[in-house]
Amino acid sequence: MYLYNSATHKKEEFKTHTPGHVEMYTCGPTVYHFAHIGNLRSYIMEDVLEKYLRYAGYDVNRVMNITDVGHLTSDADEGEDKMLKGAKREHKTVMEIARFYTDAFFEDCRKLNIKRPDVVEPATNLIEDYIRIITKLLDTGYAYLAGGNVYFDTSKLQRYYIFNDHNEEDLAVGVREGVEEDTNKRNRNDFVLWFTKSKFEDQALKWDSPWGVGYPGWHIECSGISMKYNGEYLDLHCGGVDNAFPHHTNEIAQSESYLGHSWCPHWCHVAHLNTEGGKMSKSKGEFLTVSLLEEKGYDPLAYRFFCLQSHYRKGLVFSWENLDNATVAFNKLLSKIAALDPRDGAVDEAVFAELKEKFMKAMDNDLNTSMAVTVLYDVLKAKANGATKCAVLESFDTVLGLKLPEKAAELRKKQAAAPAADGFAIISECGEENADIEALIRARADAKKAKNFAEADRIRDELKARGIEVTDVPGGAKWKRI
Numbered sequence: 297m298y299l300y301n302s303a304t305h306k307k308e309e310f311k312t313h314t315p316g317h318v319e320m321y322t323c324g325p326t327v328y329h330f331a332h333i334g335n336l337r338s339y340i341m342e343d344v345l346e347k348y349l350r351y352a353g354y355d356v357n358r359v360m361n362i363t364d365v366g367h368l369t370s371d372a373d374e375g376e377d378k379m380l381k382g383a384k385r386e387h388k389t390v391m392e393i394a395r396f397y398t399d400a401f402f403e404d405c406r407k408l409n410i411k412r413p414d415v416v417e418p419a420t421n422l423i424e425d426y427i428r429i430i431t432k433l434l435d436t437g438y439a440y441l442a443g444g445n446v447y448f449d450t451s452k453l454q455r456y457y458i459f460n461d462h463n464e465e466d467l468a469v470g471v472r473e474g475v476e477e478d479t480n481k482r483n484r485n486d487f488v489l490w491f492t493k494s495k496f497e498d499q500a501l502k503w504d505s506p507w508g509v510g511y512p513g514w515h516i517e518c519s520g521i522s523m524k525y526n527g528e529y530l531d532l533h534c535g536g537v538d539n540a541f542p543h544h545t546n547e548i549a550q551s552e553s554y555l556g557h558s559w560c561p562h563w564c565h566v567a568h569l570n571t572e573g574g575k576m577s578k579s580k581g582e583f584l585t586v587s588l589l590e591e592k593g594y595d596p597l598a599y600r601f602f603c604l605q606s607h608y609r610k611g612l613v614f615s616w617e618n619l620d621n622a623t624v625a626f627n628k629l630l631s632k633i634a635a636l637d638p639r640d641g642a643v644d645e646a647v648f649a650e651l652k653e654k655f656m657k658a659m660d661n662d663l664n665t666s667m668a669v670t671v672l673y674d675v676l677k678a679k680a681n682g683a684t685k686c687a688v689l690e691s692f693d694t695v696l697g698l699k700l701p702e703k704a705a706e707l708r709k710k711q712a713a714a715p716a717a718d719g720f721a722i723i724s725e726c727g728e729e730n731a732d733i734e735a736l737i738r739a740r741a742d743a744k745k746a747k748n749f750a751e752a753d754r755i756r757d758e759l760k761a762r763g764i765e766v767t768d769v770p771g772g773a774k775w776k777r778i
């Protein structure tokens with residue numbers, strides 16, 4: 297498989313430390329609020345990557361942290377602790393906030409059919425591990441104490457900027473407008489490993505340490521959690537593109553300095569989902585969550601389909617219109633699959649293998665999910681029986697996670713049950729449910745039955761004016777948007 301590696305800036309053949317086995321790490325959510333659908337774009341694409349690695353025959357151990365301490369409002373150790381901000385906003389304790397939003401995150405994941413990683417560890421569970429790592433970094437001269445905090449000394453590294461070659465001035469953090477520069481730092485991009493001198497008197501979570509009562513910096517948690525559950529050699533590290541600097545850069549700095557050897561050769565970053573107005577935010581305007589999509593009548597899996605239609609390394613623009621288009625395409629796909637009969641014949645292994653090869657070729661090319669979605673349509677068009685097509689689609693769906701077999705079966709059941717209810721079946725060709733339109737189609741059928749053809753024609757015209765085409769079929773009518 298070829299996968300783009302942000303550490304080398306190239307598409308590379310994916311290789312692992314132990315053949316056939318992948319140690320994979322994903323940066324998890326900061327649980328101070330609901331995840332927005334931008335965050336979830338990253339988790340959807342990482343889920344597809346994990347599922348594809350398994351599909352391609354790897355055995356995968358996937359680890360993820362839950363950030364419940366140490367992530368300040370600026371990624372550069374400045375500002376307020378995000379968890380504390382969440383607790384204040386809701387008049388709850390930090391632990392209550394963490395528990396509530398961790399559960400909410402996994403509920404969103406369930407709705408989006410994102411598998412839970414093999415290991416999920418809240419940052420606050422491994423404080424002893426961070427203390428051990430920081431102690432060694434201090435002993436070996438990679439870290440220093442200043443003003444009560446422990447900092448990592450980036451000048452001790454031969455190469456600090458792994459993901460970008462920008463000059464230090466451009467990247468300098470802590471010098472943004474309105475943010476006070478931390479004068480304890482020896483170098484501008486040095487970062488905090490352990491805070492004792494908290495600017496926030498009411499910091500809720502504190503632990504004893506050799507350097508005083510305090511709490512860990514944000515970056516150390518991922519190194520500590522990964523080294524504990526993935527071991528010393530990580531194969532693949534993922535996150536959203538904003539994590540590359542400073543978070544992932546700092547993870548590499550501290551992990552390699554601690555281990556004394558290289559840590560993770562392959563880094564995968566998912567590009568952002570933005571709104572038409574720009575950056576997606578949890579504080580400005582409409583807060584785009586999975587629940588909001590549901591409230592507006594969208595199927596969360598239609599959002600997953602929307603994400604899969606584009607490449608993970610390209611920025612994606614969210615708009616309701618774009619989601620509408622994806623929903624129509626998803627529903628059409630489902631109704632075409634529902635029209636297949638899984639009991640039609642026996643699976644043709646040669647056709648299965650041919651289509652699987654095409655699917656894997658797309659996915660082996662830097663996880664080209666939009667091409668893989670196109671292969672779904674190739675399956676529908678293939679010269680093969682229903683059993684073969686259904687088996688192939690079921691197989692691809694173990695990677696794409698769109699619940700195609702389940703949803704198609706539901707649709708088939710619904711369509712079969714409809715005539716039994718009142719002897720008149722209304723089939724939506726695009727899978728869309730719309731009570732208004734169904735009522736008009738039914739009224740037209742009643743008018744025809746009563747030989748009121750003028751009324752029947754009037755209703756047909758009304759539907760047409762609304763962009764709906766109705767076709768009579770035995771026992772009912774089918775409709776679609778034109």
Ligand code: AMP
Binds near residue numbers: 323337338539
């Ligand atoms: P956070 O909860 O802020 O720590 O972020 C969780 C994950 O979402 C991280 O991997 C981020 O890099 C990623 N992320 C943040 N914003 C976006 C976005 N707009 N689109 C895609 N991924 C994002």
Ligand code: ZN
Binds near residue numbers: 322323324518543
């Ligand atoms: Zn991380």
